[in-house]
Amino acid sequence: xxxxxxxxxxSTAYRSALEVISAIEPTVADAIRSELADQRASLKLIAxxxxxxxxxxxTMGTWLSDKYAEGTIxxxxxxxxxxxxxxxxxxxxxxxxxxxxxxxxxxxxxxxxANLVAFWAILAQRIESPALAEAGAxxxxxxxxxxxxxxxxxxxxxxxxxxxxxxxxxxxHGFRPNISGKMFHQSxxxxxxxxxxxxxxxxxxxxxxxxxxxxxxxxxxxxxxxxFAKMREIADEVGxxxxxxxxxxxxxxxxxxxxxxxxxxxxxxxxxxxTHKSLRGPRGGLVLCQPEYADAVDRGCPMVLGxxxxxxxxxxxxxxxxxxxxxxxxYAQNVATNAVTLADGLMRRGVKLVTDGTENHLVLLDVTSxxxxxxxxxxxxxxxxxxxxxxxxxxxxxxxxxxxGVRMGTPALTSRGFGAAEFDRVAELIVDxxxxxxxxxxxxxxxxxxxxxxxxGVADKTHSAANExxxxxxxxxxxxxx
Numbered sequence: 001x002x003x004x005x006x007x008x009x010x011s012t013a014y015r016s017a018l019e020v021i022s023a024i025e026p027t028v029a030d031a032i033r034s035e036l037a038d039q040r041a042s043l044k045l046i047a048x049x050x051x052x053x054x055x056x057x058x059t060m061g062t063w064l065s066d067k068y069a070e071g072t073i074x075x076x077x078x079x080x081x082x083x084x085x086x087x088x089x090x091x092x093x094x095x096x097x098x099x100x101x102x103x104x105x106x107x108x109x110x111x112x113x114a115n116l117v118a119f120w121a122i123l124a125q126r127i128e129s130p131a132l133a134e135a136g137a138x139x140x141x142x143x144x145x146x147x148x149x150x151x152x153x154x155x156x157x158x159x160x161x162x163x164x165x166x167x168x169x170x171x172x173h174g175f176r177p178n179i180s181g182k183m184f185h186q187s188x189x190x191x192x193x194x195x196x197x198x199x200x201x202x203x204x205x206x207x208x209x210x211x212x213x214x215x216x217x218x219x220x221x222x223x224x225x226x227x228f229a230k231m232r233e234i235a236d237e238v239g240x241x242x243x244x245x246x247x248x249x250x251x252x253x254x255x256x257x258x259x260x261x262x263x264x265x266x267x268x269x270x271x272x273x274x275t276h277k278s279l280r281g282p283r284g285g286l287v288l289c290q291p292e293y294a295d296a297v298d299r300g301c302p303m304v305l306g307x308x309x310x311x312x313x314x315x316x317x318x319x320x321x322x323x324x325x326x327x328x329x330x331y332a333q334n335v336a337t338n339a340v341t342l343a344d345g346l347m348r349r350g351v352k353l354v355t356d357g358t359e360n361h362l363v364l365l366d367v368t369s370x371x372x373x374x375x376x377x378x379x380x381x382x383x384x385x386x387x388x389x390x391x392x393x394x395x396x397x398x399x400x401x402x403x404x405g406v407r408m409g410t411p412a413l414t415s416r417g418f419g420a421a422e423f424d425r426v427a428e429l430i431v432d433x434x435x436x437x438x439x440x441x442x443x444x445x446x447x448x449x450x451x452x453x454x455x456x457g458v459a460d461k462t463h464s465a466a467n468e469x470x471x472x473x474x475x476x477x478x479x480x481x482x
Contacts, residue, residue: 003053003327007478010054014481017061033481040475043386043426043466047362047409048220048248050280051416051475056319060282064310072298087314094320098254099265101288105297106316107308108285111247114272115172116304117287119183121296122214122241122270123155124303129296156183161212161240163198164188165400166392168222168364170245187212191222191394196355198222200230207238217264218245218272221391221407223343223358228268229261235269244268249360250286251278251411254323255332258360269293278335278361278411280328281319284312331414335361338410341420345427351434354393354405362409366393370434374403376452380437381406383454384462386430402449417473425469429462 022029039051069084070077073092076084088106095104108114128151132138135147143151160180163169167190171178174186187210189203207215215235217226228244235242244264250273252258253265264271271288275281289297301308322328336359343358346365354364367377374390381388391407398404408430410423418426436458440451 005054005476007476007480010058010476011478011480013054013058014479018481036476036479036481041385041467041470043429043470044412045386045388045408045410045426047389047407047411048274048277049409050276050278050411052276052280052282052315052319053322054476054479055322056280056282056315059315059318060311062311062314064314067310068307069310070301070307072301084308084310084313087310087317088308091313091317091320094317094324095286095288098320098324099271099288101265101271102291103289103294103297105287105289105300106284106313107300107305108272108287109305109309109312110283111245111272111274111285112172112178113300113305114247114274114285114287115180115245117285117297117300118243118270118272118289119160119180119214120303121287121289121293121299122243123158124296124299125293126213126241127151127154127158158184158213159210160184160186160214160216161207161210162186162188162216163219163222164190166394166396167191168219168394169216170218170220170247173216173218173245184214193395196394197224198226200227200234203231204234204237207234207240211238212240214243215240216243216245217268218247220248221362221364221405223339223353223355223360223362223364225258225262225359226264227261228264228266232267241269242267244271245273246271247274247285248277248362250274251280251323251328251332252336252360254279255329255335257332257336270297275316275319278332278409279319279323280331280411280415281323282312282315284309284316286316334419335410335414338414338418338420338423339363341423342408342410342427345424346430349427349431351427351431361411362407364391364393365406365408366404367406367434368404370437371439371447372434372437372452373398373439373449374405375401375450376437376439377406377434379450380452380454381430381433384429384433384459385466386426386433386462398449413473416470416475418469422469422473425465429465433458433462 018029068078069081091106092104131151160174162173175181217231275284339358343363352366378390390403391405392403393405436455439447442448
């Protein structure tokens with residue numbers, strides 16, 4: 001990270017920790033050292049990854065990990081949870097202040113868990129509570145067997161409408177391989193075939209026809225803003241609850257890059273996010289909601305979650321406190337500006353981008369013009385020290401495994417201090433690698449979707465050029481493990 005920290009104190013802390021770990025399991029200690037070395041030596045462009053601060057990382061390695069604390073603040077099923085209450089309340093307070101949310105629930109262990117909490121809270125508020133009242137019961141345990149069977153069927157037979165995977169949506173938005181796809185009768189909205197942009201009139205038409213209980217907005221690979229005022233209008237028109245998954249762009253919301261109708265929190269009934277990615281915290285989840293959903297959301301444990309992770313909630317509190325500082329707003333704006341620079345640098349060199357640009361932290365390359373699949377492009381770039389991930393593009397002919405696209409994001413390298421000049425150079429290196437990569441023939445004829453050949457010398461040349469950029473912007477400068 002480019003933000004200052006006490007390098008000597010942090011170095012001492014990690015050297016001491018690694019000595020303790022090495023005495024028990026040296027393989028793990030070696031892997032920890034290797035991971036830092038690997039991250040320092042690569043151009044990390046995975047849009048969902050970042051670098052947490054030493055303060056966040058050190059917070060997780062504490063004895064808060066040793067405490068069970070099922071329940072909520074002040075209402076635990078275990079004794080002696082006063083310190084967990086303190087850190088959970090601190091994290092919730094920071095989240096509410098940072099995002100301007102009426103309520104925050106910081107227990108989810110991941111983004112998937114946050115979405116499950118949101119789904120079941122919406123079902124409980126919209127379906128379970130009215131059913132209990134109609135049956136004259138205060139709790140599901142008070143229902144007759146017949147009433148419970150009817151309620152169970154109702155809870156598992158609702159409709160959800162979300163963005164399709166190939167348009168940039170996420171597995172947790174109702175797709176069959178994920179538990180959400182088994183919970184809901186799901187349908188999808190996509191993007192315009194010509195522009196790749198969301199067509200709100202089409203979303204409205206699908207919502208009117210499908211009549212979902214939940215309208216899901218948010219994405220993992222859509223390079224544009226979403227107008228959440230319009231999405232709320234559509235949800236209200238069909239009587240749906242608007243749920244927004246802002247896991248990818250939460251840092252841009254926190255840093256006030258996305259404001260007004262592009263800030264989901266004022267418009268969504270329930271908003272979920274991860275706390276890493278562009279928010280630059282520990283791996284974990286978070287749910288924000290309007291007051292009418294607060295009680296149901298707070299039942300995430302034991303409704304969906306097991307015991308909350310006290311050490312991670314503490315790290316969330318630290319990261320959210322960092323995000324409330326003026327420096328984070330500058331960082332978030334730089335993430336967005338750098339994404340535009342990267343996009344412009346790629347397009348200027350002939351690369352086709354989905355939506356022909358970006359308005360957020362990511363770009364999505366269509367690599368078919370290079371004669372490559374996404375898997376081939378991802379692998380060739382990795383050989384050259386550039387870490388990305390393959391990703392489907394709208395109406396992808398190669399499917400979700402091989403894909404025809406590569407997704408790239410700017411949060412991590414922006415954390416290292418990269419600016420416009422560096423990202424333009426990164427764009428040049430990417431194009432050099434892709435133009436020097438060719439698919440290998442498949443045994444049965446045609447081209448293999450996985451095998452490729454990278455022209456001799458390109459990987460070494462790219463590594464060397466990348467090292468010049470990385471050396472100028474060291475990761476955790478001054479942190480030494482030896």
